[in-house]
Amino acid sequence: MGNRSCVHRLLTAAILVVGLVMAVSGCGSSTTTSGETPRRSFTLRVGFISTGSNLGGPEGWAKNNGSLVTALTPAGVTNIEWVSFDNGPKLAAAMLGGSVDVGILGDTPALVARAAGLDARLVNQTRINLDTWLFAQKSGGPTSIKDLAGKTVATQVGSYMYRYLLDVLNQAGIRDKVTVSNLYTPNAQAALVRGDIAAYAAPAQIGPRLAAEGIPVIDKASVSHHDLYGTSVTIATEKLIAAHPDLPAVWNKARAAAVIDITAHPDAYYAFDAGVLGLSAAEAREIDPLGSYSAQPFTTEGLALLTSTARFLSAEKLAKNTVDVSSWQLTSPS
The missing domain is CATH 3.40.190.10 (Periplasmic binding protein-like II)
Structure with missing residues (x-):
């Protein structure tokens, strides 16, 4: 039990300490200053997990072909600043520190961060059945x-x-x-x-x-x-949502279009995906099945996996409490 408690402290400290350092140092840009009305046009700062600097999946596909920033224009996005992290706790810490607005990361670090007090909402499950x-x-x-x-x-x-x-x-x-x-x-x-x-x-x-x-x-x-199985999720800070309340729905609409596109053009997608993963197209098909992506923000199967993980983390004292997934979800994210 002592080892589990130590691990919990490690995970929480990684989020809180790095987040405080980023907040003090003023990492990233802000779309507003104190007392100002939030500007409509802004640069969206998106963090993701990668051992390199490339993003796969429908978001990576839309990023690569330029359709994502175009699709987000109705929400006021004029540019996307992409930031890669080698693990989820570091990304969560960056969101806590205010240098990242949206995070695409695994469910476990996202749940631990939520339980530790990260003020961010669940926008979607971008992928289920992570092997x-x-x-x-x-x-x-x-x-x-x-x-x-x-x-x-x-x-x-x-x-x-x-x-x-x-x-x-x-x-x-x-x-x-x-x-x-x-x-x-x-x-x-x-x-x-x-x-x-x-x-x-x-x-x-x-x-x-x-x-x-x-x-x-x-x-x-x-x-x-x-x-x-694991899942990956997209979360957005409450600060971002308050300033741009229509962004989550616009984001999910853009993501749904990308899912439909890669499903309609699997050969092109896997040629792209293979480059991201550093694998052959055949290997990419094996480990990244298109059935893992839904055009819907949430599925019954995905939410069941997420809820199970939340309960496990709490029972093992790896998270401060059991995250209520339904309360974490945005009520109208699509």
Whole structure:
């Protein structure tokens, strides 16, 4: 239990401390000054998660072809400033600090941030059924989840893969027999090859590359644990919504158009997606199925996954409280 409490403090502190630093240093631009009426035209600051600087999915597609900023013009957006982060807690901290208006990130860090007091609303679930691949040490490593007892495993703490990993260990009855450490995804391959860790819970986008290097896969959410799929969400600060109340609906309309477009042109989308992910088009099709995207802001399946994750984080004391997803959602986001 002490380790779980420590992890909770780590996640919350990452959000609060970085956010305060950004607030004090005045990161980012503001569309208003004290006492002014908010200007109609403004630059929208959007954060997203990437190990590089590229954004995939329908938002990335619309960003790449220029249709997104055009579609957001009715809400007063004249430009979009894109900011990439290597993990969700850092993005949430930037939103808390006021340097980012909209965030596209995994559900787990978004829920932890909401429970910690981030004043932002849920605009949509941009993707559901995010897969996690559990890789084992390359040579002489475990061949099953049960074999992880007494070992050290890793993932990015605070990510949707983290939730998957903890719950998989719980279900196997070995949670208290495994040491879970924080390791950024770009460092996973070297650690598995050296034998520094027994296993790594990785996002699906690096799965094909690690598998091609001969690193064994001992589990996937998509194969054995559908209840542990992750989702990604779009959240917007209350300050932004107060100044531009029509933006969430306009954003969701633009996103819906992009979903319809990529569904109608899958070959073109996967050529683009492969470049974003650094994979072949065939590999991109495998890990990024179009069925993971809905033109609707929310689906019954997606909300069920989100609610389950919220309850898990609270029960494990990884979040300060259980986030009420229905209250977090914007009432009329589309």
